[in-house]
Amino acid sequence: MWILLEYAAWAASACLLLWMLVDAARVNREYDEDTLLSSREGIDELLEHGDVPEAREG
Amino acid sequence: MVDQTSNPAAVSGAAAEPDRVGLLRVLGPVHVWALGVGIVLVGEFMGWNFSVGKGGAMGALIACWVIGLLYTCVAMIDSEVTSTVAAAGGQYAQAKHIMGPLMAFNVGLYLVMAYTMLEAADALIVGDLLTILAEQTGYDALDPKPFVILIISMLAFLNYRGVFMTLTLNFIITAAAFVTIVILFVGVQPWTAGAVLKHSDLLTDLPYGWIGVIAAFQFGIWYYLGIEGTCQAAEEVRSPSRSLPLGTMTGIMTLLIAATLTWYVCSGLLPWEYLGQATVPLYDAARMTGSTTLQVFLFVGTLFAATASANGCINDASRAWFSMGRDRYMPHWFGAVHPRYRTPYRSILFLIPIAVSFAFTGLLDQVITFSILSGLLGYTFMPINMIMFRRKWPLGSIRRGYVHPFHPIPAIVLMLLCITTFFATYLGFGTQLLAMMLFYVVVSLWFSMHRYKYVRRADQFTMNWPKPQGY
Numbered sequence: 374m375w376i377l378l379e380y381a382a383w384a385a386s387a388c389l390l391l392w393m394l395v396d397a398a399r400v401n402r403e404y405d406e407d408t409l410l411s412s413r414e415g416i417d418e419l420l421e422h423g424d425v426p427e428a429r430e431g
Numbered sequence: 432m433v434d435q436t437s438n439p440a441a442v443s444g445a446a447a448e449p450d451r452v453g454l455l456r457v458l459g460p461v462h463v464w465a466l467g468v469g470i471v472l473v474g475e476f477m478g479w480n481f482s483v484g485k486g487g488a489m490g491a492l493i494a495c496w497v498i499g500l501l502y503t504c505v506a507m508i509d510s511e512v513t514s515t516v517a518a519a520g521g522q523y524a525q526a527k528h529i530m531g532p533l534m535a536f537n538v539g540l541y542l543v544m545a546y547t548m549l550e551a552a553d554a555l556i557v558g559d560l561l562t563i564l565a566e567q568t569g570y571d572a573l574d575p576k577p578f579v580i581l582i583i584s585m586l587a588f589l590n591y592r593g594v595f596m597t598l599t600l601n602f603i604i605t606a607a608a609f610v611t612i613v614i615l616f617v618g619v620q621p622w623t624a625g626a627v628l629k630h631s632d633l634l635t636d637l638p639y640g641w642i643g644v645i646a647a648f649q650f651g652i653w654y655y656l657g658i659e660g661t662c663q664a665a666e667e668v669r670s671p672s673r674s675l676p677l678g679t680m681t682g683i684m685t686l687l688i689a690a691t692l693t694w695y696v697c698s699g700l701l702p703w704e705y706l707g708q709a710t711v712p713l714y715d716a717a718r719m720t721g722s723t724t725l726q727v728f729l730f731v732g733t734l735f736a737a738t739a740s741a742n743g744c745i746n747d748a749s750r751a752w753f754s755m756g757r758d759r760y761m762p763h764w765f766g767a768v769h770p771r772y773r774t775p776y777r778s779i780l781f782l783i784p785i786a787v788s789f790a791f792t793g794l795l796d797q798v799i800t801f802s803i804l805s806g807l808l809g810y811t812f813m814p815i816n817m818i819m820f821r822r823k824w825p826l827g828s829i830r831r832g833y834v835h836p837f838h839p840i841p842a843i844v845l846m847l848l849c850i851t852t853f854f855a856t857y858l859g860f861g862t863q864l865l866a867m868m869l870f871y872v873v874v875s876l877w878f879s880m881h882r883y884k885y886v887r888r889a890d891q892f893t894m895n896w897p898k899p900q901g902y
Contacts, residue, residue: 374570375565375570379574379578380577382577382578382580382581385581386580386581389584389587389588390783393587393776394780396591397776397777397780400769400770408450408452409452409770410763410764411452411768412452412453412757412766412767412768413453414518414519414666414754414757414893415519415665415666415671415893
């Protein structure tokens with residue numbers, strides 16, 4: 374049984390890795406690079422939403 | 432599997448900026464807790480007990496609480512800075528805004544190295560556990576490699592498909608692993624002295640004196656290594672100013688309780704000479720009770736803890752690498768976000784073969800040592816960062832989500848404990864420590880002399896803060 378599980382683990386790993394690679398290739402093809410790289414670092418929402426009060430110490 | 436674009440937060444985010452694809456703000460304090468505690472909890476099931484080998488059982492308890500103090504300082508400092516610098520990359524983003532690009536580059540690498548190596552160590556542990564299970568069922572030739580690669584592939588797949596499902600699963604398996612520790616504690620009837628636990632017979636004086644206690648500090652880190660990973664979720668939590676401090680502080684409280692329970696049960700069931708070199712001490716403690724149910728619980732708990740740790744490490748390492756790519760500290764190509772699942776998919780994919788390579792070496796102790804050293808370097812940066820943060824932007828000059836009390840005491844205590852732990856690490860792993868330092872010096876030279884010219888210097892500073900005091 375364990376030998377079968379070893380083969381099953383190899384096969385399942387290959388399927389998962391292949392799926393991710395194929396999906397990544399499809400996304401790279403379907404979307405332009407500017408869109409994929411358009412993420413901006415998290416804005417300082419504490420400053421953007423001025424209604425957030427200053428936290429008290431502790 | 433949840434399609435992340437079906438989440439209302441994603442829709443509103445897309446409506447606000449239709450052309451921009453960013454990480455999703457879908458997480459709450461529970462996910463932050465699951466990320467931090469999930470990465471760490473495996474350290475209660477194994478690894479911490481090497482501190483017993485260095486300092487005896489009482490020395491290990493001192494290390495547990497002293498290093499617990501170190502991590503409490505880490506959690507306090509992280510809670511304040513991250514709730515204000517709420518960006519993926521965690522300490523990397525903090526260092527960039529407060530200390531500058533070279534420190535940020537180094538901190539980013541500490542994070543990626545620490546988490547990728549810890550992920551590899553976790554996968555090795557899962558392989559070892561399955562090997563033990565196979566041996567107990569009469570098959571002693573199990574090859575752990577397919578299971579090592581399977582656990583990494585499965586968790587990478589989960590991370591690829593979305594952060595909400597990834598950390599929800601982490602919450603479930605982390606909570607289950609924690610419950611197994613509590614069940615073991617209740618199972619040994621701590622309220623009846625001497626019934627199961629034999630502290631009066633097993634506890635001894637410090638076998639190697641106080642130098643042994645100091646030497647135990649490096650393994651005391653196993654109890655808590657990775658709680659600072661909560662910061663990596665900063666760009667994906669709905670309310671950073673509330674969720675990050677809440678998740679991080681409840682996380683360190685959970686770990687302090689789990690660490691103390693673990694020490695109490697193990698030191699009352701196993702002699703320190705055995706405990707100091709055991710591979711799976713909590714599981715061994717369950718075996719000593721003679722209860723098959725407790726054995727099964729602890730086996731499952733160990734498996735869940737290792738899986739949750741690897742899962743959190745994939746999340747954190749990929750966010751740190753992604754952030755460095757987004758700022759062009761690494762090739763910009765890594766700064767891509769999946770338009771459907773809203774995850775840093777290229778960074779997740781890129782780190783898979785690296786984690787598998789580390790795991791296939793089979794050198795669990797070496798891999799975890801380099802992970803701890805990278806983590807320790809990261810902790811040493813934090814007190815300097817905190818003091819500079821308060822000096823450059825004093826209270827009242829910018830809005831903070833959380834302000835930690837007693838500044839600068841936590842920063843000073845953290846620095847002193849880091850120096851002591853470096854000394855302890857030097858006693859046991861001097862060569863590795865020096866090799867690691869040399870590696871970071873070389874890559875710093877590479878960054879300063881070559882890579883930094885690709886960085887768009889104005890674009891990397893995104894916080895809408897006033898000019899720092901003194902500039």
